[in-house]
Amino acid sequence: MLDRLEAQQRHCRRDAVVISEGEPARELYIVQKGWLQSSVLLGNGGRQIMRINLPGDIVGLSALAFDDSPETVTTLTDATICPFDRERLALLFSEHPRLMALVFALNVAERSQLADRLASIGRTSARARVASLMCEIFSRLRLVNGPTSDVAHIPLTQEEIGDATGLTAVHVNRMIRNLVEDGIIDRSGNSFRLLDRKRLEGEANFTDRSKIGTSWLPPARN
């Protein structure tokens, strides 16, 4: 059934706008390849990146509550996405309650990650915020690439890391070099290596939210 949702493929190159803030959005997308980001623009010219979307993510769920999208979704790299419209999902709701409950659970988990980011930005230092973002990305990449990958190419400019953590690009730069100096991570270009995961997660106050419990789910229909 999920495969059927991925029947259509759309290829996008870097910096393509998939969903535009304030405009009608009746489609959802499953990310199959590449990185995307969801963000909002503010009246004062600022931008806040809400989430980095990796392969396996469902993007555009807000179409389920609003006719017009509250956020912009843009590709960070060349990407392949699978569009389907929300009525398709309604069908899924009706016919496959167990699957739907799983999607619901994933959405709840995503909300928790957003909450973690909120706590990070609201109540921790710049260094901890950057560390937190790193933790989240590494943790989620482990789901995609396997549990041993402690080195990653992260296609984010420091400006974008700043927009995700509520900092300026200049200060992000200082914090990253700071973490490198202390031997917690290593970096060359956009490739990062996790040297001391314990310490990074400690400083970031990080909790892994990628394992979800499914024992409560309703049974499959047939």
Place this chain on the structure above:
Amino acid sequence: MLDRLEAQQRHCRRDAVVISEGEPARELYIVQKGWLQSSVLLGNGGRQIMRINLPGDIVGLSALAFDDSPETVTTLTDATICPFDRERLALLFSEHPRLMALVFALNVAERSQLADRLASIGRTSARARVASLMCEIFSRLRLVNGPTSDVAHIPLTQEEIGDATGLTAVHVNRMIRNLVEDGIIDRSGNSFRLLDRKRLEGEANFTDRSKIGTSWLPPARN
């Protein structure tokens, strides 16, 4: 069906802990009366309030993804809540897809409100953050009390407003008096009156997320 979820009632007095961060939580709650708040504690002693829960809210949805709750839920006033366990919701999933889709949509809307708060804290000034919280509360109270209520008793200490906006109590105090001085809101004790909604919402960069679209929902089963 929803009435049946509210069959059991539990009365809690102020400052009661309903759900504890890190502890097993297999129950959900519908808020029937009173105010609650969801928050997390950080290693550095800080606290971040994620959401103010008002009557009509469903609290504890994170039980759908995690066996242990990622957040603490506490009453801000005496309150009446209706507990039901998550297997009940699984049943709802199976038998009433339309209703379930609606709950899903509500959860998505909640996520958008969280995202708005994130943008507010990450990218706007202290004054705008306080204004934003005010907007959200007034907007949601309008859903509960009718569209004309521009005066409200808000049972939050300035410390709590600070924990919701990522500020200190001291600075919250200054920002509130700031808004009062400028004739945007009025206050005596914890009673607030909205004097200039346009300006408050403008400064806060506020968008109302309480109206959700339901045209895509699957049909009712019978």
Place this chain on the structure above:
DNA sequence: CGACCCCTTGATTAGCCTCAACAACCGTGG
């Protein structure tokens, strides 16, 4: 080769935090 983007670094500034003291209010118990 030049234009542009991104990274890097230094100097200065501003916004919010910290610390501190006191007033107002509340529920409690004497």
Place this chain on the structure above:
DNA sequence: CCACGGTTGTTGAGGCTAATCAAGGGGTCG
């Protein structure tokens, strides 16, 4: 009834974190 401690709100002074401003370097793409 009042005394009391505890919580919350208020205000001022000073300090620190991160923003802003500015300049230059390196890489890439046309």
